[in-house]
Amino acid sequence: MECVDLYRKGQADPIWAAADGLIFMGGPMSVNEGLPYLEAELAILRRSLDYDQPVLGVCLGSQLLARAAGARVYANGRKEIGWYDVTLTPAGEMDPLLGELNPRESVFHWHGETFDLPAGAEWLACSDACRNQAFRLGTNAYGLQFHLEVTPAMIEDWQRQDANCGDVRELDGPLDAHRDAAHLAECAGRVFGRWAALL
Numbered sequence: 781m782e783c784v785d786l787y788r789k790g791q792a793d794p795i796w797a798a799a800d801g802l803i804f805m806g807g808p809m810s811v812n813e814g815l816p817y818l819e820a821e822l823a824i825l826r827r828s829l830d831y832d833q834p835v836l837g838v839c840l841g842s843q844l845l846a847r848a849a850g851a852r853v854y855a856n857g858r859k860e861i862g863w864y865d866v867t868l869t870p871a872g873e874m875d876p877l878l879g880e881l882n883p884r885e886s887v888f889h890w891h892g893e894t895f896d897l898p899a900g901a902e903w904l905a906c907s908d909a910c911r912n913q914a915f916r917l918g919t920n921a922y923g924l925q926f927h928l929e930v931t932p933a934m935i936e937d938w939q940r941q942d943a944n945c946g947d948v949r950e951l952d953g954p955l956d957a958h959r960d961a962a963h964l965a966e967c968a969g970r971v972f973g974r975w976a977a978l979l
Contacts, residue, residue, distance in 0.1 A: 796824045800979040804841030808943040810893060811843045811853045834920040834978045839891055842923030849898030849917055856910050860889035861947055862955050866913045866926055867940035872904035877922060878914060880970040886960045887926040918921050920978045928968040933959035
């Protein structure tokens with residue numbers, strides 16, 4: 781596995797075509813900011829979709845995937861920060877990855893934006909505050925608006941980061957980093973394990 785931080789100056793361009801699959805993670809920035817490293821990620825995503833390369837986009841990564849596939853990314857009606865339920869659609873319940881979850885699961889969120897479903901995408905999950913929580917393009921490109929990968933230590937760290945201080949001030953109090961962490965780790969193992977099997 782190779783981790784690439786495109787926002788760091790001097791970072792070599794990844795040899796994306798040689799990768800078995802690509803994972804795009806989250807961040808506090810917006811797809812709509814036009815940042816050079818996000819534009820580079822969008823270009824890689826567009827090529828990976830053309831090559832039918834397995835892709836997993838998480839939070840910002842799902843928004844980048846949606847934009848790369850021609851969909852709009854915009855402010856959600858309200859921010860989702862903390863533990864909220866997602867509900868699988870009928871297609872989600874039958875999906876090779878998300879079908880590993882219960883029809884309704886408590887998962888961790890930290891986002892203020894959402895996206896329209898790209899043309900041809902399969903809608904897989906929703907929440908009360910955000911309709912498009914997960915989608916699949918083709919058989920192996922997935923966008924997840926929510927975070928299965930977080931640990932209590934990550935949640936605690938995110939609350940301390942300067943980039944998130946505005947979001948944290950809007951919360952009623954500190955987030956319970958441990959609330960559903962054990963079950964979330966089990967869900968992550970199942971879903972990410974099935975995605976890895978696509979490689």
